[in-house]
Amino acid sequence: MPKVKHRHSKMRGRKRRTHYKATAPEPAKCSQCGKAKKSHHVCPYCGYYSGTQVKKIETVEEKKARKEEKNKKG
Ligand SMILES: [Zn+2]
Numbered sequence: 001m002p003k004v005k006h007r008h009s010k011m012r013g014r015k016r017r018t019h020y021k022a023t024a025p026e027p028a029k030c031s032q033c034g035k036a037k038k039s040h041h042v043c044p045y046c047g048y049y050s051g052t053q054v055k056k057i058e059t060v061e062e063k064k065a066r067k068e069e070k071n072k073k074g
Pocket residue numbers: 030031032033034035043044045046047048
């Protein structure tokens with residue numbers, strides 16, 4: 001096992017670690033609509049992933065209609 005030759009202070013180690021920061025993930029461009037999206041995620045704007053639609057994105061009107069339908073039942 002290697003041993004510490006010259007131990008330095010807590011402050012010194014902490015000062016060095018102030019430069020360790022998490023970097024923000026790079027936004028990827030959607031190949032379908034061109035909007036910025038998370039890489040390896042389905043596009044939240046058009047519902048496409050690698051050229052195929054995998055999720056249906058509702059328009060504001062569709063969402064309203066669905067909500068009204070729900071209210072009628074309950
Ligand atoms: Zn898209």
